[in-house]
Amino acid sequence: xxxxxxxxxxxxxxxxxxxxxxxxxxxxxxxxxxxxxxxxxxxxxxxxxxxxxxxxxxxxxxxxxxxxxxxxxxxxxxxxxxxxxxxxxxxxxxxxxxxxxxxxxxxxxxxxx
Amino acid sequence: xxxxxxxxxxxxxxxxxxxxxxxxxxxxxxxxxxxxxxxxxxxxxxxxxxxxxxxxxxxxxxxxxxxxxxxxxxxxxxxxxxxxxxxxxxxxxxxxxxxxxxxxxxxxxxxxxx
Numbered sequence: 001x002x003x004x005x006x007x008x009x010x011x012x013x014x015x016x017x018x019x020x021x022x023x024x025x026x027x028x029x030x031x032x033x034x035x036x037x038x039x040x041x042x043x044x045x046x047x048x049x050x051x052x053x054x055x056x057x058x059x060x061x062x063x064x065x066x067x068x069x070x071x072x073x074x075x076x077x078x079x080x081x082x083x084x085x086x087x088x089x090x091x092x093x094x095x096x097x098x099x100x101x102x103x104x105x106x107x108x109x110x111x112x113x
Numbered sequence: 114x115x116x117x118x119x120x121x122x123x124x125x126x127x128x129x130x131x132x133x134x135x136x137x138x139x140x141x142x143x144x145x146x147x148x149x150x151x152x153x154x155x156x157x158x159x160x161x162x163x164x165x166x167x168x169x170x171x172x173x174x175x176x177x178x179x180x181x182x183x184x185x186x187x188x189x190x191x192x193x194x195x196x197x198x199x200x201x202x203x204x205x206x207x208x209x210x211x212x213x214x215x216x217x218x219x220x221x222x223x224x225x226x227x
């Protein structure tokens with residue numbers, strides 16, 4: 001079985017400040033991890049993904065995430081946010097050999113001018 | 114590039130009515146999925162398909178039926194709509210089942226059941 005937890009439902013942050021969105025997963029086998037972004041009234045778009053190799057993954061729009069196997073985490077970070085980053089962010093996991101992807105409950109990032 | 118297109122974008126139904134949501138993709142993807150998104154619950158998988166003519170149940174299949182008669186289309190049906198089915202429905206597709214393959218999403222259908 002696989003599961004993913006996003007503890008923060010909402011994260012307010014001032015423009016140009018750094019942000020970290022937390023994601024923890026649970027799986028008994030190797031995992032593949034994803035971050036998606038959802039802008040208002042749109043579907044989800046892939047931000048980045050971790051398959052293997054380097055634990056630091058860079059994505060679009062200046063976002064990056066770090067895979068930490070010992071802490072079973074895959075936190076998303078950006079050093080300086082913009083108003084346009086206001087959106088909902090979803091962490092997702094797919095365990096090796098398992099067909100389906102499990103999504104977290106989402107974190108709403110609100111960038112304050 | 115259209116990608117994944119969902120029809121309609123909005124719909125209001127009365128309890129007991131039926132309707133079909135259409136998803137079309139032009140990327141020649143084998144795998145297609147239907148999710149529902151509810152506040153605080155993320156995305157939950159309703160049904161999915163691993164190829165033309167195949168369907169399988171996801172986490173929350175009750176009250177829904179699906180069909181994949183053509184590779185590019187995946188239909189989601191509500192036979193007798195209930196207020197609990199008020200939600201935003203997303204269709205997604207992916208080229209393969211390789212673990213790192215991302216899913217491509219449509220813009221959603223907002224469905225209200227009165």
